[in-house]
Structure formats: C-alpha cells, structure tokens
Amino acid sequence: MKIPSALNRLNEALRCLPGVGAKTAGRMSLHLLQNDRAGARVLAEALSHAVEHIVHCASCRNFTDNETCEICCDNRRDNSLICVVETPSDLMSIEATGLYNGVYHVLLGHLSPLDGVGPKQLGLDLLDERIKSGQVSEVILATSSTVEGEATAHYIAQQVKAMHVAVSSLARGVPMGGELDYVDSSTLAHAFKGRRPLE
C-alpha cells in the first residue's frame, strides 16, 4: 500500500524537529490528523509567522521581533556589563534567575573550526565594537562547561584582556541540593579550589 503523498510529505517534514525520527514522525502526523487538526493548523501558522518575524538583535544577536531586542532597548539595564552566552536559551535561563541586570552577547554557537565556525560566525566583531565604544567595564563569560565552550571562553578572554577590560567566568562548584556523594571529582576539585571564607 502506498501512503497518501500528503501524509508522506508531512512525515518527512516533521523529521526536521530535533529528536524526531521516522517512527516518532509517523506517530505525530497520525495524532495530528486523527485528533487535532485545529492544532496542526495553528502550528503551521505559528511556524510561518515565527520564521518570518523572528530575527537576531542587531546589537547582541538575541532573538527579537524588532531590530534590537527588548533587553538592549531597556534603558534601566546596565550597559557596562556584557554577559556572553552560547544560545538564546542560555540567555533565557539567566534571565529567569532575575539576578542579572546587564546586557548580553549571544554567540549562537561555539568555536568549531572544522565546521567553519570562527570568530566572525560568533559575532565577535560586534562584541569588539561594543567594547571599543568604551562603556563596558566587565565581560562575564557564561559559555557551557564543555571542551568547546571552555575553548571559546578562553579565546574571547584573550581578546577582551587585550583591550584592558575585566573578564570573569561563572563560578564552578557543587550545585544547590547536590549531595557530595553524587558530585563528580572534577566539579569537587573546582569547588575546593574556589572555596570561600565564612564570615
């Protein structure tokens, strides 16, 4: 039996979603067609709308539906602090803490010469310009704690130091609620090295 071509096309298209293979795509398309056609219509519209209207902020490369994002436009935020993150979702995680009042630079990836991702692709020229404008007093590196993330952070740190601006990175240590038993030795070593005197 040949599957109707419209269904086949939908199955193929659903596989662009991360973590969705042939089996899951089939399950999703059958669910939508059988139980939720209205939802499928809404999803189709939301996808087209988002692809058309979501662009990257001209200043920090965060997602936005204007030219510059809400954070860069907000004049209550401290423009002298720039936090460097890999993805918009990392930015959202930091925003969710409600503790940080500076601005951001979103790399949209990490250095990966083999994949053709160099400083230009990470928008480091944009970051340079912002630092050179003279307003910036500190750059906080909040890249992932992976080999690639650390390498990227190291590269950016060298660049920023050359411009005589302070650089810092997030503290590494025991996570809240983490039992020492379950913390890996590398994290524990960092926590020891970074121990703080109690007042």
Added chain:
Amino acid sequence: MKIPSALNRLNEALRCLPGVGAKTAGRMSLHLLQNDRAGARVLAEALSHAVEHIVHCASCRNFTDNETCEICCDNRRDNSLICVVETPSDLMSIEATGLYNGVYHVLLGHLSPLDGVGPKQLGLDLLDERIKSGQVSEVILATSSTVEGEATAHYIAQQVKAMHVAVSSLARGVPMGGELDYVDSSTLAHAFKGRRPLE
C-alpha cells in the same frame, strides 16, 4: 525579559504534538529558528497541505487523499475479507507484512462509552452495510490486545455472528525471537492453549 510573542506563540503551538511539553517545545523552536528555518517553512506547508487534503476513505475510513483509499480501489484485493483495525497505523503495520490481501475497516479508536465513543463513532454502521451487501465471507478482528481493544472486538464479533458471517481474531502467542523467560504468563497461557500439532 519578555520572550518575543512570535516565539511564544510557536512554543505554545508545538505542544499540540504528542509527547512534547514546555521544555521540549522550547528546544524545538530554538533549534528551528537557529539552524533550520528552511525546514520550518517546509513543515508549515506540509502541515497545512495534509490537514486540507487528507480525508477518511468513504468505505473503510483509512486515510486517503481521494474519496476512497488505494486499498479499496484496488480490484486485485479480495473484497470478501475485512480486517478490523483500530488506527491507520495498525493498518500500515499489517500492510508492511505483505501477507494480507483483503480489505480493511478502520475504527479510529475503540469503544469508550465514558468518552462518548459508541458504535456510531467507530463507523460500525458502515461495516454493517458492507457485510449486508453479501460479498463478505470473513471478518478478521485485529484490535489491540488491551482491555478496551478486546471489549471492542467482543462487541463487533457478536454483531458479525448475528449476520452469519465467520469471525476470527489474530493468534496470541510467543512473539518471534522472544525468549520464554521474558514472556509474561498470560501470553504463555494463550500460547499453550493455542498450541499446534507439528506435521
């Protein structure tokens, strides 16, 4: 920080997919916007197209983009055998075996009075009509081996028997490649009861 409304809308819309919660939806939308906008556009079109063009076959309720599905239209298939399945994906699994040459009736669910799913919702009136036309010699019940599936099969069996047409159900037993150690006792009991003489 407020998330751009177009992004928010996409996150909400993605949750209509089965097994996709808030976290996965966020990951999906960021992936699409960051790495695969072309894929997102294709998906939007495929969704609209499928919702518009995929309908249920007037005879067997399978998915089709015509009035009757390819199986019902195919005059090489044996119209005297009707296999009753719960969903189009069950139908596709049976088709994949390449062993069955009859036609189908797709219930699109199972009996569930509390959810308002009765014989009418399962298209049993359609099935009755086909049986009454006189061509049918056997109805094969291939509903799921769950309580609901079995109850539905029992109900249909009563109806078909009343019309003096043979009814059968799929064999229950040890699956191929299944080690006896790992087969549950209920399946094993069925396999014992249904044992076959070796020639």
